[in-house]
Amino acid sequence: MRTLRSCAKQGWCELPELPEVETVASELNERLPGRAILGAEILWPGTIAHPSQERFASQIGGERIEQVGRRAKYIVVWLGSGARLLIHLRMTGGLTLEPATAPRSAHLRLAIPLDCHEELRFTDMRKFGRFYLLAPGEEMPLPSFATLGPEPLEDGFTVTVLAERLAARRGTLKAALLDQRLVAGLGNIYVDEALFHAGLHPCRAPQSLRPEEIAALHGAIIIVLRRAVGAKGTTFSDYRTTWGRTGAYQEELSVFRKQGVPCPRCGTPIDRGVVAGRGTHWCPACQR
DNA sequence: CGGACAACCTGGTTGC
């Protein structure tokens, strides 16, 4: 119970996964296309992963924003020159669009001044978030980006694809679903929720799943993510959309950080343990 | 190659 109680008050409980990144990207895509970028004010140097701080600031100035999208947990901003800006929020990162004169958070790491006296602001208490500015035609410098798995809400994510990838895995089902090479965009919250909806125990061996269990898992991943996108994500404490609003999916969570709470399906108290090095939550009666 | 795990960080909570 200690973790549950303490989490309710802590500020690190924003965990941007696919639904949260999708919400931020789609809102930015409604607000940013056509806007001019004036430069970059870097308050925490580690935020800029590529290229150097100096080149980042000089190259982004004068660009015009064309479109904003998402790949896995990355926000992708297409710029007028053909350059791309990729942003990973990691644990506590958040993007807001605010008047340049609005009060700044103590955790502001990067401000990108735009026309019309507004700023795109990146706030990140724990400093894990990263920005990559890629020249036209340049590839992401991270090898892991090229090996990202299929988008779970697009056509390429089929039961067959999931079955093939699970068949090649050892270790636990939880670890397999957290691996961005297997399927892109899931994190700790939605893996636990999807496993609950599929009725599968997180410690199951991926190779042991029967065809109907794989089909149930495939459907559960899609349903949980779609509903969470519809709710604009999960806010435990600090996660906000670009308008500063909270998500609502925390009200639909079945097991994540619900240890001791009755299972919504059978009433058995939800269990908690560490699987794949992560806090993991499941119903000991419903999940086999 | 895959899997396990430390490191990166902060701040609220715990325990001495």
Place this chain on the structure above:
DNA sequence: TGCAACCAGGTTGTCC
């Protein structure tokens, strides 16, 4: 009361 230890987790890097 004070303060060090602990903990959460997405991803990378290291090791076996």
